[in-house]
Amino acid sequence: MNNKFKGGLIFQEDGSGDCNLFTQLLEKKCKKLGVKFLYNSKVEHFKRINNKIDEITINHKVYKSNNFIISFGPYSSQFQKQLNLSIPIYPVKGYSITLPIIDEVNIPDKSGIDEDNFLAFSKFGNKMRITSKAEFSGFDKSLNSKVIEKLIVLTKNLFGDSLDYRNCIPWTGLRPITPKGTPYICATKIQNLYLNSGHGHLGWSMASGSAKIISDIIEKKTPQINSDPFKI
Numbered sequence: 001m002n003n004k005f006k007g008g009l010i011f012q013e014d015g016s017g018d019c020n021l022f023t024q025l026l027e028k029k030c031k032k033l034g035v036k037f038l039y040n041s042k043v044e045h046f047k048r049i050n051n052k053i054d055e056i057t058i059n060h061k062v063y064k065s066n067n068f069i070i071s072f073g074p075y076s077s078q079f080q081k082q083l084n085l086s087i088p089i090y091p092v093k094g095y096s097i098t099l100p101i102i103d104e105v106n107i108p109d110k111s112g113i114d115e116d117n118f119l120a121f122s123k124f125g126n127k128m129r130i131t132s133k134a135e136f137s138g139f140d141k142s143l144n145s146k147v148i149e150k151l152i153v154l155t156k157n158l159f160g161d162s163l164d165y166r167n168c169i170p171w172t173g174l175r176p177i178t179p180k181g182t183p184y185i186c187a188t189k190i191q192n193l194y195l196n197s198g199h200g201h202l203g204w205s206m207a208s209g210s211a212k213i214i215s216d217i218i219e220k221k222t223p224q225i226n227s228d229p230f231k232i
Ligand SMILES: Cc1cc2nc3c(=O)[nH]c(=O)nc-3n(C[C@H](O)[C@H](O)[C@H](O)COP(=O)(O)OP(=O)(O)OC[C@H]3O[C@@H](n4cnc5c(N)ncnc54)[C@H](O)[C@@H]3O)c2cc1C
Pocket: 041, 042, 043, 044, 071, 072, 073, 074, 075, 093, 094, 095, 096, 131, 132, 172, 173, 174, 175, 176, 196, 197, 198, 199, 200, 201, 202, 203, 204, 205, 206
């Protein structure tokens, strides 16, 4: 067997999951509670009156609300000039490949990291996802075939013939990175405008906790999770 993966250190508190499935089920639950989702829609403008956001424009239509949260991920700084706020969040491009598993026996059940090659791997269902790379290339999301080829070579080195490389699905995305690495989950100097953004490489892992913190802040409760590290 040409599989170099022999074992690793187990961290019992580590876990993994399917973020796509999670968000789809979350959407269903939210809809039952009355939440409306607007897809393929762009926030175009924030109207500010007396240090409060009065309304926003989405696809030429005006929407009012008591409170507004900026959660534009790597695009969060786009309104900073208009709002006269500093929101230092930058896009850092990463890659993943997802491959069907052919031979379960040689694939670890737990997700893990190959520290030597900066590869993270995670099994979900009958597929294996491998992620890597941190590129500073602005908002460009094109797939660089050389990076994908390199990822496949490194993956073959670890898992040999256990994966189906012919049906490899490559993907690229932008991590919203802050200079300190911690997200901004906080109020801004504008009364009813909040930030919940800049979660870097762990946005899904931190999503539920971040939502709890920001809802506590908006409701003027003492956050159950210490929010001090997440001020801008
Ligand atoms: C290769 C790779 C692997 C990763 N692996 C993991 C992992 O294993 N675990 C983990 O927890 N995280 C992981 N992440 C990080 C995770 O993807 C991010 O932290 C997370 O997506 C951030 O969520 P977000 O909602 O803040 O931003 P995004 O997911 O970027 O969402 C921001 C949204 O705002 C929208 N938007 C922007 N401007 C506007 C506008 N003007 N109007 C309306 N909408 C707008 C965008 O279209 C986008 O849909 C990974 C990232 C990459 C790239």
